[in-house]
Amino acid sequence: MMKIEIYSNKIESTFCIKPFFKNSTEKASEIAQKLDAGEWIITDNDIHFCISPEWNLNEIAHHFRLLSVKTKKFWGKTPCLDIPLQGSKLRAALRGILMSSYNPNAQNNKPAEKLKLYVKSIPEIDNTVKQAQAEAETQMWAMKMVDLPPNKKTPEDLGDFARESAKKYGYDCEVWNDDHIIKARLHALHAVGKGSQNPPVFIISKYVGRADSKEFDLAFVGKGITFDTGGISIKGSANMHYMKSDMAGAAAMLGAIELAARLKLPLNIATVVPSAENSVDAKSVLPGDVIESYSGKTIEIIDTDAEGRLVLSDGLAWTVKNLKPAVIIDMATLTGSSVRALGMEAAALYSDNEKLVAALYESGLTSGEKLWRMPLWADYDSYLHSDVADVSNLSLKPVAGSIAAAKFLQVFTNKHTAWAHIDMPGMSFKDSPFFKTKSATGYGVQLLSEFMHRLAENTDLSKE
Structure with missing residues (x-):
């Protein structure tokens, strides 16, 4: 090297x-x-x-x-x-x-x-x-986390990576183990992680760049599925080894807060990562199960391979209630449907806040890590219907999969007025002109860096 x-x-x-x-x-x-x-x-x-x-x-x-x-x-x-x-x-x-x-x-x-x-x-x-070195090193750190093999990247490992970064660059990080997760009533995260010998963790990183305020200007929530077999609704074996990349959203969010700390941005930022390994075991959650969530809402499990939205539901609900950020953004390798819609050229962006959409969209154009807005209309609410729970984790309709997933997440934001969801599997891990194998791109780090700089100049994006 x-x-x-x-x-x-x-x-x-x-x-x-x-x-x-x-x-x-x-x-x-x-x-x-x-x-x-x-x-x-x-x-x-x-x-x-x-x-x-x-x-x-x-x-x-x-x-x-x-x-x-x-x-x-x-x-x-x-x-x-x-x-x-x-x-x-x-x-x-x-x-x-x-x-x-x-x-x-x-x-x-x-x-x-x-x-x-x-x-x-x-x-x-x-x-x-100095800034170029910080941007490059942080993006490569995020890429390395995604490219690591799953046996070197368990949820506990991901927690260690977050703690090491916080210690090195002077911000706070707390990592909850499964016992703490259960006590905190993060039921959906525990349900996904209980089928693995590698227990789930809940990562909470906090950077304070404004000493004059204790309020969080921005919170990131990243999907941290360190490997995804699909669970009982198991994936096909072809290309399953690429599922080591299913925590790319978490890597980008951890990278964003590290970069904010390195550049000493004048913002208060939190990154929350609900992390689990979705495996097959006698304790694994089953299709047809009805589970509780941190929000108090019940969820019918239609497909255990729709696990990312489950861990994010707890991450979002916990963040909204406990951190009360002015702006909240989640990022996840959530659906293949977003790739079928947008290919490998842009990630899907969901939000009802026009200022936030504009800021993120322009940040994507400037950074080159592009976004395209998708609808969150009430017309899609019926896609989440369940006869036995408050919501189902997968629509039974064979269309609009990315939109249905975004609508599911929206349920757990408690109607937050400045929430955005980024669905980015097609952007995070793909064929590379630099290597013979598929590899991580680090997508999201530069997008969020540009957004954070914009937010530092105009912190009223939470207001419509």
């Missing part, structure tokens, strides 16, 4: 990376000017890299990461970067270069090889570098 260190003070360089805009007045070789955006050419001791002014931040990071992965062997130990970007676009480029060191299969048993990158003098470069 390569560890890249970025310097703003000049160091001796024998190789230079020279991005340029096509048809610009900047100097580039005649050959380089024939390149299209995303293409590069190596000449003598330089790389000429054609970039586009239309790339969003995610696209900038992607292209610079790909350039780094493909050409790093030519750089030597102390390359320089002569780049016509500033501000957030420069940060994205540096983030992409830093993320080129990520390897989902690394066992971390060898010392990292270091590479020093000199960025030519740019105003406020030190702050830019």
Whole structure:
């Protein structure tokens, strides 16, 4: 694994990376000017890299990461970067270069090889570098959690990861074990986790960036299913090994609060992760069971493979009641239906708060981690009908699965006026141009980072 260190003070360089805009007045070789955006050419001791002014931040990071992965062997130990970007676009480029060191299969048993990158003098470069490093390292941490094999990522492990981050970056984290979960009446979380030899946990992380207030400006709730067999309604064996990625929502939410702490954002933020392993055992919840939930509402289990919404129901209800955040956002790899609707290009966004929708949508466009709004109309309420409980955990209608799941979650928000749900399985884990296998993307970290910056500037998003 390569560890890249970025310097703003000049160091001796024998190789230079020279991005340029096509048809610009900047100097580039005649050959380089024939390149299209995303293409590069190596000449003598330089790389000429054609970039586009239309790339969003995610696209900038992607292209610079790909350039780094493909050409790093030519750089030597102390390359320089002569780049016509500033501000957030420069940060994205540096983030992409830093993320080129990520390897989902690394066992971390060898010392990292270091590479020093000199960025030519740019105003406020030190702050830019610091933020880029925080963004890249936090996103790679979230990716690593998703890519870990399930035997190294139990719910208790996830709790340990959260505690380690909190200790390192100076915020609070509490992890409840199953006994505490039962005492706290988090019945739905316990019901999902009781079928596994790895017991469930309930993670509560808190970052206080505003000493003048004890109120939470923002709370994240992330689905933390560390492996999903489907339970008694068991999944097919083909590709089940990819279900190690079913906690990508939790990884993004844990990453978001870590990044807020590292950047010292002026917000009070909480991240809540109900985490369990959905396994098959004599104690597993059964189709047809009626279970209680933290909210007091009863749930009929139609399909045990619709477990993510069960743990989130307790996470949302607990957060709304106990933390009373001004804004609450949950994120989850919840339904295949959202992938069938939107493919691998955007996550589904649900909310009735117009300001919150606008802020999240614009954050998606700016960061490049895109969202598309879906309906929460009352017309879909009947999809949750149960003859024996308050709600069922799965609609019996073979349509609108993502919408029905969002409507289910809405039941447990106690009509919170600034709640949003993000359904993102198609965005979190997929084929990668960087590796031979599918791997985590870290989707959500940069989206939520952009949103948190916007919220810090305008904290009245909870008001319609």
